[in-house]
Amino acid sequence: MGKTTTSRDWTQIYAIYGIDQWQTLLFLLFHALLFTILSILYLIYFDAMGAFFESLFSVTGVTLPGGAARFAAGFTGSVTAISAVCLFFAAANFFYSAVPLHHDMALRMVSAVSDWSTVKHALDLGCGRGILLNAVATQLKKEGSSGRVVGLDRNKTTTLKTLRTAKIEGVGEYVTCREGDVRSLPFGDNYFDVVVSGVFVHTVGKEYGKRTVEAAAERTRVVGEVVRVLKPGGVGVVWDLLHVPEYVRRLQELKMEDIRVSKRVTAFMVSSHIVSFRKPSQHIVGSGEVRLEWRC
Numbered sequence: 001m002g003k004t005t006t007s008r009d010w011t012q013i014y015a016i017y018g019i020d021q022w023q024t025l026l027f028l029l030f031h032a033l034l035f036t037i038l039s040i041l042y043l044i045y046f047d048a049m050g051a052f053f054e055s056l057f058s059v060t061g062v063t064l065p066g067g068a069a070r071f072a073a074g075f076t077g078s079v080t081a082i083s084a085v086c087l088f089f090a091a092a093n094f095f096y097s098a099v100p101l102h103h104d105m106a107l108r109m110v111s112a113v114s115d116w117s118t119v120k121h122a123l124d125l126g127c128g129r130g131i132l133l134n135a136v137a138t139q140l141k142k143e144g145s146s147g148r149v150v151g152l153d154r155n156k157t158t159t160l161k162t163l164r165t166a167k168i169e170g171v172g173e174y175v176t177c178r179e180g181d182v183r184s185l186p187f188g189d190n191y192f193d194v195v196v197s198g199v200f201v202h203t204v205g206k207e208y209g210k211r212t213v214e215a216a217a218e219r220t221r222v223v224g225e226v227v228r229v230l231k232p233g234g235v236g237v238v239w240d241l242l243h244v245p246e247y248v249r250r251l252q253e254l255k256m257e258d259i260r261v262s263k264r265v266t267a268f269m270v271s272s273h274i275v276s277f278r279k280p281s282q283h284i285v286g287s288g289e290v291r292l293e294w295r296c
Contacts, residue, residue: 010100016168017129019098025091032087035080042077049073090269097267102198105265105274106135109196109237112260112276117143119193123229125182125222126200127151130162130175136196137171147193151177152185183218185225195226195236199267202241210242219243223250233281237274244273251277 019025042049054069109132113119116139124133133151140147153159159177166175180186182204202210205218223246226236236256238247244261251259262274 010103013103013131014099016165017099017131019095020128021098025094025098028087028091028094032084032091035084035087039077039081039084042073042080046070046073046077049077093266093269097269101265101267102131103135105239105267106132106198108262109198109239109274109276110135110139112237112274113139113194113235116140116147116194117145119143119145120147121192122147122149122194122196123187123192124149124151125195125197125226126203127153127162127177128158128198128200130165130169132196132198133162133175133177134166134169134171136194137166137174138169140174141171148174148176151175152180152182153177154179154181182222182225185229187229189228190231190234191229193231193234195230195234196238197226198239199241199272201238201247202243216243216246219246220250223247224254227251227254227256227279230279232279234279235276236279237276239272239274241267241270241272244275247275251275255280 050070050073053072057069110116119140122136122140124136127133130151133149136149140149151159151162153162156179159179162177163172163175166172178186182201201219201222204222205212205215208214208218226238230236240247248259248261256277257280258276258278260276264271264273266272
């Protein structure tokens with residue numbers, strides 16, 4: 001899973017796809033600005049804040065050494081300023097992860113499949129805005145393939161938006177979208193040559209809580225469904241957050257071959273990895289060894 005290059009910049013990508021969960025970005029920016037204003041006010045009215053803390057200590061009857069009130073004011077102002085910096089950093093990372101990084105990781109995932117010329121049917125779980133979906137379709141178009149890629153999402157409104165982005169990218173004829181539940185895929189066994197998914201599986205089962213047994217069971221159920229719909233010899237590629245070790249264990253239990261885990265990539269302020277694997281062509285399979293690919 002080596003790096004891929006593209007001549008497109010993030011402004012072009014953003015113009016087409018926009019950003020998911022923009023409310024989160026606005027929330028982070030609003031609080032970053034709020035804490036910035038507060039830290040500036042602390043600096044301008046530092047003496048007044050020192051006097052406030054001194055009066056506060058005297059009201060509570062706490063006896064503190066000289067200068068303690070000024071120290072408290074300075075410490076509070078410093079924490080406020082650091083919080084502002086952290087919030088700006090979180091907002092920047094969120095934006096980077098949602099737009100440029102997402103596109104870059106989509107290209108890396110596409111490069112994990114060695115031969116697209118033989119791919120007739122591909123599936124993108126949780127296609128969302130279509131960044132990964134259209135990257136797959138673009139690759140099929142480059143290969144001159146007659147293959148098609150299906151984007152599956154829980155929201156019909158989202159799938160309609162995804163089809164529009166596919167037309168803008170010039171790959172509309174290679175893409176189809178449908179609404180469905182990833183925990184029970186509406187496809188037959190051994191149907192797809194390739195199944196991909198980008199930062200989606202971790203959201204499955206979130207109604208049970210992120211760290212609960214029930215949520216973990218739902219996520220591993222999705223992994224089982226991916227394996228079910230893959231053809232023998234088919235390839236699965238998943239980029240996801242936090243729970244990648246769960247997926248690897250499940251893939252080992254299902255006796256998948258050539259399991260590879262990429263180097264850690266920070267996305268949305270947490271750890272993420274790309275996991276790729278191949279479904280055995282025959283029932284006789286190997287030991288399910290996991291290979292760490294550190295070139296990603």
